[in-house]
Amino acid sequence: MTSRRRRTRATIKSSIVTLVLAVGVWALFSSGVLSTGADATTSAGSTTTDTGAPGTTPRPTVTTSAQTPATTGPSRASSPSADTARTMLAALPVKGKAPATGYDREADFGTPWLDVDHNGCDTRNDVLARDLTDIVRQGPCKVLSGDLVSPYTGGEIAFVRGNTTSTLVQIDHVVALENAWRTGAQQLSRAERQALANDPENLFAVDGHSNSQKRSADAATWLPAAKDFRCEYVEHQITVKAKYRLWVVPAERDAMERVLTTC
Incomplete structure (x- = not known):
């Protein structure tokens, strides 16, 4: 009888000790002193940043690097649809060409090439940077080399800046400046003519x-x-002529209409 009471008291003591230990371990987990293996480690090579907000899980900090141009150059506006171009062409005045008397590229349209968009780069370098691929620059503006697929021929040209090589790639005015002068630009202000001469919509990098x-x-x-x-x-010619209030001559209009029928 005495032996049975001793075993009962030992069982009760053992249960009490087990309960106390269980409560203690639970308290340690709740306070964050102990954590599971999954919570205590992060993936190799990653770091975490505490947001400071209570009850949130720290988020991984990811650092990426990207090379961005130092300046923002012009973008070539997309040409209108053939239907839109036909509508715009029908609205253009049709006249004969004015005399070219007095035409002077620099006096009438400004020095080539101006920085009319005030991005720190002249228009020629802006267009080279826009139309060439794999370009190499000296500083933020000057394009030293790059690759061009001339839109006028489809041929590929490796452009390298130099006294004898730069002319292989030239910047064409889609509406030539003398043509603009003879079809209404004489009536524009000098500021408008400078804008026309440097308008990205009127410029393509092409084979010389x-x-x-x-x-x-x-x-x-x-x-x-x-x-x-x-x-x-x-379509670009028509857009530029409409934008700067120029006209077309009869043969020019007919040629444009013929092209648009194939678009």
Whole structure:
């Protein structure tokens, strides 16, 4: 009888000790002193940042690097649809060409190339940076090299700046400045003419041969050799002429209409 009472008291003491230990361990987990293996470690190479907000889980801090241009250059506006271009062409005045008497590129349209958008870079470098790929710059603006697919021929050109190589890539005025002068630009202010001469919508980086061949021709006497680019070319011409209140001559209008029928 005495032995049974002793075993009962020992069992009660053992239960009390077990209960006390269980309560203690639970308290340690609740206070955060102890944690499971999954919570106590993070993935290799990652760091965490405490947000400071109670009850939130720290978030991984990810650092990425990206090379961004030092300046923001122009973007080539997308050409209108063929239907829109036809509507705009129908609204353009049709007249004969005015005499070219008195035409002076720098006096009438400003020094090539101005920084009319005030981004710190001249227009030529802006257009090179926009139209070439894999460009290498000296400083934030000057394009030293790059690759061009001329829209006028589809041919590839490796551009390298230099006395004998820079002319392989030239900046063409889609509406040539002399053509603009003879079809209404004489009536614009000098500031408007400077804007026209440096308008990204009126400029393409192209192969030097095509630019020299075109000179100041309109659509009636010159079109790009790459026939699949002619729609975009004519659509840009129409957009620029409408934007700066210029007119077209009859043969020019007819040539534009013929191109647009194929678009």
